Amino acid sequence: MPAYKAPLRDLHFVLNELIQVQDVIGKLPGYEEATEDIFASYLEAAAQFCENEVAPLNRSGDEAGCQFDPSTHSVTTPEGFRDAYRQYCELGFTALDCDPAYGGLGMPRTLAFPVMEMLCSANVAWSMYPGLSHGAYAAIHAHGTTEQKDTYLPHLVDGSWTGTMCLTEPHCGTDLGLLKSRAEPNGDGSYAITGTKIFISAGEHDLADNIIHLVLARLPDAPKDVKGISLFIVPKFLADGSRNAMHCGSLEHKMGIKANATAVLNFDGAKGFLIGEANRGLACMFTMMNAARLGCGMQGLGLGEASYQGALAYARERLQMRALNAPHSPDKPADPIIVHPDVRRMLLTQKAYTEAGRALTALLALQLDIEEKHPDPETRQDAADLVALLTPVAKAFMTDNGYEATNLGMQVFGGHGFIREWGMEQLVRDCRISQIYEGTNGIQAIDLLGRKVLLDQGQRLRKFTRLIHLFCKEHAENSQLKPFTEPLAALLKDVGDVTMHIGMAAMRDRDEAGAAASDYLRLIGHLTYAWLWARMAQTAAARLASDEDGFYQAKIETARFYITKLFPEVHTLIARIKAGAGPLMTLKEEHFF
Known part of the structure; x- marks a missing residue:
């Protein structure tokens, strides 16, 4: 597989031309120093680090894995990981979008998200160590006491300590109401934490001096189910x-x-410290979980990009058969496989999903910056509502598409893709977990339809669809954009109709919502991507006069591929939603032979 190359040209297009980030963050208090030049310098530094330091460790890390010593309960990460982590900290990336009060650089998330994407493309397993730490930082920053912030945040910001989140137990994953870990008061303000947590990413390693675990557990008098869960800071070293x-x-x-x-991880009366209110731990943990869900979406995006780069390079070099109309390379024994329509279908699917995902993450990052910094409360709330609505879409739609992209990349390689030395099958394996952890994609679908749409009678959804409606209305007479705006406007109406259909059906039978959820999330995903591709086509069309390298024309052609070849899936999704719960629920359990 060829070396990873950071997609800086497309990142600059999305940030500076599509969402015009400087026009927004330049007006947000605290981001005055986040100029276009600063963005460019950090992105270039991140690109060099990802290309030269962590990407070369990707395959060797997969081959070696982490080594556990049961005699000391210690874990050794693969060779090179510690040095790369130390360099990452020295470059200041652990502090990039953190609070300056605790040693952070105070940069916006619209800068931090592209850095995260590049890390995921280069070496997703390595990226999870600082990624989990940033989530712990965010939870403590949002819910910790002044003393807790002063104690933990400076070390998390400079990277000398890392963090985790500890939710899952052997008997409970999604249903945290079944959680059994206990927290007994010690009488000195601390608690004795007892229980076992599983699937803890970055739970033990040798990269940092300390690991700060955020652990969900129950107090002795806690109510049952999720209403009785508290959150505790449990350091590896006191x-x-x-x-x-x-x-x-x-x-x-x-x-x-x-x-x-x-x-x-086994907690045997470990000393822990309550963070936030008692019995309100899940609400505190959601600060970390929501960030992790966006991080999962970024993994799908990053791995899809890495697979696309590998597949594209291979398709340009691999000679097999002749083009159907006429030889493409008559001086060679066969033509490169990129001339074949089906190979182009696979490459364009990877490209279309990846570039739309990049646009979505930039949009969400900008909304997070607005939510945090904008002086107008209504504007902050609108941004928060958009992030809340689209977070499950980003997590599930982007990881489903990322997994499809990595599979297609492996397929482009044919039999060589199945062989480990090419690196394509690793991308498939690494991407598969992104559809499962931080709430399976089925859970994301239930969250979107149940909590984010039906529970508030579609208020958040209407805010979002109004943005799309205004875009379609503004460009209704633009003949160049009609191939994009007309299908988008039609789907906008269909989404309103099908949402009402589900809501009415669910009032009679709640299984109707559960049966529709996954298809509904994918429907909203396509609505989102179609809007973003229409915007990208509009942005690119306005710059065709300066299109020296064909970049803008490629944007328009990729948008056309998306709207004609991938977007029509919406019709199947609507048909499946309207089929209802019956085909799923009428078969008796004992008849599952």
């Missing part, structure tokens, strides 16, 4: 330097992301 009463019991043997230490 303030006096002593080892806390918790240890790594083992590492999971996994299909992918083998270079990330997915640990079983």
Whole structure:
């Protein structure tokens, strides 16, 4: 597989031309120094780090994996990981979008998200170590006491400590109401945490001096179900330097992301400290979980990009058969496979999903910056509502598409794609978990339809669809954009109709919502991508006069491919939604032979 090359040209297009990031963040207090030049310098530095430091460790890390020593309960990461992590910290990337009050650089998320994408493309297993730490930083920053912030945030910001989130137990994953981990008061303001957590990404390793675990557990008098869960800070090493009463019991043997230490953690009366209100731990943890869900979407995007780069390079070099109309390379024994329509179908599917995903993450990053910094409360709320609505879409739609993209990349290689030395099958294996963890994609679909659409009678959805309606209305007379705006406007009406249909059906039978959820999320995903592709086509068309390298023409052609070849899936999705729950629920359980 060829070396990873950061897609800086497309990143600059999305940031500076599509969402025009400087026009927005330049007016947000605290981001005055985040100029276009600053963006460019950080993106270039991140690109060099990803291309030269972490990407070369991707295959070797997968081959070696993490090594667990049961005698010391310690974990050794693959060779080169520690040095790369140290360099990452020295470059300041752990501090990039963190609060300057704790040593952060105070940069916007619209800069941090592209850096995250590049890391995921270069080495997704490595990227999870700083990624989980940033989630712990965000949770403590949002919900911690002044003392907790002063104690933990400076170390998380400079990277000398890392963090995790500890939710899942052997008997409960999605249903956290079944959680059994206990927290007994010690009488000095701390708590003794007892229980076992599994599937803990970056749960034990040798990259940093300390690991700060955020652990969900129950107080003795806690209510049952999720209303009785509290969140605790449980450091691997306590303030006096002593080892806390918790240890790594083992590492999971996994299909992918083998270079990330997915640990079983045993807490044996470990000292923990309540963060946030008692019995309100899940609400605190959602600060971290929502960030992690966007991070999962970024994994689908990053791995899809890496697979596309590998498949494109191979398709240009691999000679097989002749083009159907006439030889493309008559001086060679066969033509490169990129001339064949079906290979182009696969490459364009990868390209279309990846570039739309990049646009979506930039849009969401900008909304997060607006939500945090904008002086107008109504504007902040609108941004928060858009992020809430589209977070499950970003997590599920982007990871489903990323997995399809990595599979297609492997397919372009044919039999060579199935062989480990080419690196394409690793991308498939690494991407598969992104559809499962941080809430399976089925859970994301239920969250979108149940909590984000039906629960508020579609208020968030209407805010979003109004943006699309206004775009279609503004460009209704633009003949160049009609191939994009007309199907988009038609789907906009269909989404309104099908949402009403589901809502009415679910009032009679709640299974109707559950049966429709996954198809509905994909429908909203296509609505989102079609809008973004229409916007990208409009942006590119306005710049064709300066199109020296064909970049803008390629944007328009990719938009046309998306709207004609991928977007029509919406008709199948609507038909499946309207088929209802009957085909799923009428078969008796005992008849599943």
